[in-house]
Amino acid sequence: MQMKFKLTVIAALASLAGMASAEDLIVKIGHVAPLSGSQAHYGKDNENGVRMAIEDLNAQNIMIGGKKAKFEIVAEDDAADPKQGTAAAQKLCDAKVAGVVGHLNSGTTIPASKIYNDCGIPHITGAATNPNLTKPGYNTTFRIIANDNALGAGLAFYAIDGLKLKTVAVIDDRTAYGQGVAEVFKRTALSKGMKVVDEQFTTDKATDFMAILTAVKAKKPDAIFFGGMDPQAGPMLRQMEQLGMSNVKFFGGDGICTTEVAKLAAGAKTVENIVCAEGGASLAKMPGGEAWKKRYDAKYPNQFQVYSPYTYDATFVLVDAMKRAKSSDPKVYLPELMKTNYKGVTTTIAFEPNGELKNPAITLYVYKDGKKTPLN
Structure with a gap:
């Protein structure tokens, strides 16, 4: 019981x-x-x-x-x-x-x-x-x-005021993000007297940029601005090295600002030419x-x-x-x-x-x- x-x-x-x-x-x-x-x-x-x-x-x-x-x-x-x-x-x-x-x-x-x-x-x-x-x-x-108005403009200011660059080629991946950040960079750069010597576009699925980069190389820019993500930025940096463009700076927004981009570039020395921007402070700050x-x-x-x-x-x-x-x-x-x-x-x-x-x-x-x- x-x-x-x-x-x-x-x-x-x-x-x-x-x-x-x-x-x-x-x-x-x-x-x-x-x-x-x-x-x-x-x-x-x-x-x-x-x-x-x-x-x-x-x-x-x-x-x-x-x-x-x-x-x-x-x-x-x-x-x-x-x-x-x-x-x-x-x-x-x-x-x-x-x-x-x-x-x-x-x-x-x-x-x-x-x-x-x-x-x-x-x-x-x-x-x-x-x-x-x-x-x-x-x-x-x-x-x-921060939105692209801050990122694109910040990168343009640094390219001109910080690095004293005079000419740039702009490439974007035709996405809302890529076009948006590239447009802000271009607009700010032009307003500060920088010359845009070439504009090209690709897609967010592409991996072969040889034709685009060959056309860009002929214009002898000081820098390339790429509006896009790291699966494209990595191969692009590798192909820039293959084309002897190792003295060209490579700018981009937070889409390329990853730990992965260096791996995707497969050890290309052009990774050292990246200047990228992220919204927010660095982890340390x-x-x-x-x-x-x-x-x-x-x-x-x-x-x-x-x-x-x-x-x-x-x-x-x-x-x-x-x-x-x-x-x-x-x-x-x-x-x-x-x-x-x-x-x-x-x-x-x-x-x-x-x-x-x-x-x-x-x-x-x-x-x-x-x-x-x-x-x-």
């Missing part, structure tokens, strides 16, 4: 425990980036940042509206393709995620931003830099990194950068690229707004997101009325012995 009573009590307690966990608030955070294709190394790095944030948040036993919140990632692959990007965005809307971190590319983020706006879900990108992203004025769109990077490397060895500190912060910014609103419902916490003043790993994050980051920093980098090194 006593044994039966004990078993009944245990069963009742187990049932209560089940009820308690059933009352936990499940908060789904979406993440989208290319997890397949030539840009998968960026996408995986971005996803790692979100996963690390979710782990850290779950360890904090956060309460939202009186309930213990349990955070989960819903990860989607957009393969850096605009069509797949909008399909992934719709999938996250249908899954009723509380918020989204992403996307990586401007070409996927811009069309996806309309989907998120239409279904009322906030999204924060820590990677897409085309200024057109915030132009529609959607109150669901946020960016926590970020408020929590170096300590965070140690933890990241322990968890995800040899996977760090560029944007994971930003996707980490973006996840915390979403949750910070939910905590202040006492709700994970996007309609309820969205007004709090606009009032963000969050001390993150990357910087103190606050937003302009259009969702752009207030007071964004940029950092210029060069490569010494194949290693990415901040200039400022």
Whole structure:
């Protein structure tokens, strides 16, 4: 009899425990980036940042509206393709995620931003830099990194004022990102008296640039500006070396500013000619950068690229707004997101009325012995 009573009590307690966990608030955070294709190394790095944030948040036993919140990632692959990007965005809307971190590319983020706006879900990108992203004025769109206006202009100023270069050839990959950053660089360079001696374009799938570079070489530029990503920049640098263009500086935005670019250039000495820009401070100058990077490397060895500190912060910014609103419902916490003043790993994050980051920093980098090194 006593044994039966004990078993009944245990069963009742187990049932209560089940009820308690059933009352936990499940908060789904979406993440989208290319997890397949030539840009998968960026996408995986971005996803790692979100996963690390979710782990850290779950360890904090956060309460939202009186309930213990349990955070989960819903990860989607957009393969850096605009069509797949909008399909992934719709999938996250249908899954009723509380918020989204992403996307990586401007070409996927811009069309996806309309989907998120239409279904009322906030999204924060820590990677897409085309200024057109915030132009529609959607109150669901946020960016926590400097845009191409800052990156392209900063590189042009350094080329002219810092290196005293007189002529440049501009190549872009015809994506929203590549064209955008190249256009800003060109416009700023021309306004400061630099001569653009040639303009060429390629695609974000190409690997053979010999014809383009041969045409550029004939114009004898001091520098090439490339608007694009590292899967193209690496082979381009290798082919520049093969064509004897080892004295030509190679400028680009955050798309080429990776640890991977030196590997993709297969040891070409022209890597030493790179000058690239990233939105945000260098890891050493970020408020929590170096300590965070140690933890990241322990968890995800040899996977760090560029944007994971930003996707980490973006996840915390979403949750910070939910905590202040006492709700994970996007309609309820969205007004709090606009009032963000969050001390993150990357910087103190606050937003302009259009969702752009207030007071964004940029950092210029060069490569010494194949290693990415901040200039400022």
